[in-house]
Amino acid sequence: MTDQINEINQSTDSTTAPVDMTRRRLLGTVGAAGAAGVALGATGGALVHAAVESDGSGSPELSSVGATEVPFHVKHQAGISTPLQAVGHLIAFDLAPGAGRREAAALLRRWSATAKALMAGEPTGADTGVALDAGPSSLTVTFGFGRTFFDRTGLVAQRPAELDPLPDFSSDRLDPKRSNGDLWVQIGADDALVAFHALRALQKDAGAAARVRWQMNGFNRTPGATKKPMTARNLMGQIDGTGNPKPADRDFEKRIFVPDSGRPAWMANGSYAVVRRIRMLLDDWEKVPVAQQEQVIGRKKANGAPLSGGTETTAMELDKFGPDGKLVIPDNAHARISAPEQNGGAAMLRRAFSYHDGISADGVPDAGLLFVAWQADPLRGFVPVQRKLDRGDALSAFIRHESSGLFAVPGGPRAGEYVGQLLLES
Numbered sequence: 001m002t003d004q005i006n007e008i009n010q011s012t013d014s015t016t017a018p019v020d021m022t023r024r025r026l027l028g029t030v031g032a033a034g035a036a037g038v039a040l041g042a043t044g045g046a047l048v049h050a051a052v053e054s055d056g057s058g059s060p061e062l063s064s065v066g067a068t069e070v071p072f073h074v075k076h077q078a079g080i081s082t083p084l085q086a087v088g089h090l091i092a093f094d095l096a097p098g099a100g101r102r103e104a105a106a107l108l109r110r111w112s113a114t115a116k117a118l119m120a121g122e123p124t125g126a127d128t129g130v131a132l133d134a135g136p137s138s139l140t141v142t143f144g145f146g147r148t149f150f151d152r153t154g155l156v157a158q159r160p161a162e163l164d165p166l167p168d169f170s171s172d173r174l175d176p177k178r179s180n181g182d183l184w185v186q187i188g189a190d191d192a193l194v195a196f197h198a199l200r201a202l203q204k205d206a207g208a209a210a211r212v213r214w215q216m217n218g219f220n221r222t223p224g225a226t227k228k229p230m231t232a233r234n235l236m237g238q239i240d241g242t243g244n245p246k247p248a249d250r251d252f253e254k255r256i257f258v259p260d261s262g263r264p265a266w267m268a269n270g271s272y273a274v275v276r277r278i279r280m281l282l283d284d285w286e287k288v289p290v291a292q293q294e295q296v297i298g299r300k301k302a303n304g305a306p307l308s309g310g311t312e313t314t315a316m317e318l319d320k321f322g323p324d325g326k327l328v329i330p331d332n333a334h335a336r337i338s339a340p341e342q343n344g345g346a347a348m349l350r351r352a353f354s355y356h357d358g359i360s361a362d363g364v365p366d367a368g369l370l371f372v373a374w375q376a377d378p379l380r381g382f383v384p385v386q387r388k389l390d391r392g393d394a395l396s397a398f399i400r401h402e403s404s405g406l407f408a409v410p411g412g413p414r415a416g417e418y419v420g421q422l423l424l425e426s
């Protein structure tokens, strides 16, 4: 068994190329989810692995989540339908004064080369050594363009209408300094050092061309931490991600990605990311009895099952009444209001990270959700749902939207190309 090569196709996502584990020579593979090691995350899958590796030195090495590699050259950029990782960094950049299209093209070329190397577990030119010893750890780096990018680069004619500003919502408490940005980078990895290493490398690549506008750091449960595969929990303790469109759904591609023939042409196979930093008012939430918390969401806290009965994956019965004559899933329950059938089919892929930035000046936890919603068109995904939530969601008493961004994320680069090449060389 010493030289056995285990190839495991981690992906439950038909739109993402298989994750490559061939670079590790494994003695054995023992997944917490069983030999195939497939676990459900918020987006429908997260690999759990624990394995013993021999490097020929006689000392066995533990090789676990670190061995998993997500490919860079794929139809859709990695980090959209990729299983949710344990660590995330979201960073927005503004082009520096004087930097235009030429500088932006050079930057995206540098960023793409760095992302490709790091996602393969390879060092970069001036490597800091922070990620030495670790494998790729499911690292993904995803790049997007904000509305202002097109003004700065003289590419307004190429700007998609989908990047029109999001409407104002009555419950918004947005900080403009932590909102929007010319460029957006999402980093995800199952190892914090690997994620930090990528973050530093990409920040250095920015050089004189772009400056960090804002940065947010998030996390999720570590793959393998639960006994069996589970959807993620958020900092309110709820199972969060159950109702997400699944890659196996017939209309998944259509809902989440711009078609191959879509317009503008440079956005073919791309997607639009709505990013909201949503503070959770945890001191208030944690005083609410669990039964009442469940009424707020419309699902059981322990297992995510709808209040109408069944298990996590049972469909909600929105018309079911209890013996008291009341709807068992209240009419202001978050899961009811946000359900596609209540919103003309509007759906999005929610791929969030939790965040915790300590205690804020007012003495309460600065913690919540780095909400990232993916869709082919924000006007048929996030916007109608948030409009409805804004009008009467029971959850709104316990959350506060503090920043917002909307980014056009082009399709994955073909071999030899960099991300956004079709736009920048159009």
Ligand SMILES: C=CC1=C(C)c2cc3[nH]c(cc4nc(cc5[nH]c(cc1n2)c(C)c5CCC(=O)O)C(CCC(=O)O)=C4C)c(C)c3C=C
Residues within 6 Å of the ligand: 234, 236, 238, 239, 240, 241, 242, 243, 244, 276, 278, 279, 280, 297, 299, 304, 334, 335, 338, 339, 340, 347, 348, 368, 369, 371, 382, 385, 386, 389, 399
């Ligand atoms: C505008 C979109 C949404 C925002 C903003 C949002 C914030 C938010 N949600 C939770 C917790 C849960 N959300 C759940 C379901 C759910 N939420 C949205 C949309 C937004 N949520 C959708 C489309 C759905 C799915 C509805 C469905 O198809 O049934 C759930 C239930 C479990 C699940 O399906 O994921 C929870 C829990 C928080 C804490 C939050 C802001 C901090």
Ligand SMILES: [Fe+2]
Residues within 6 Å of the ligand: 334, 338
């Ligand atoms: Fe939600």
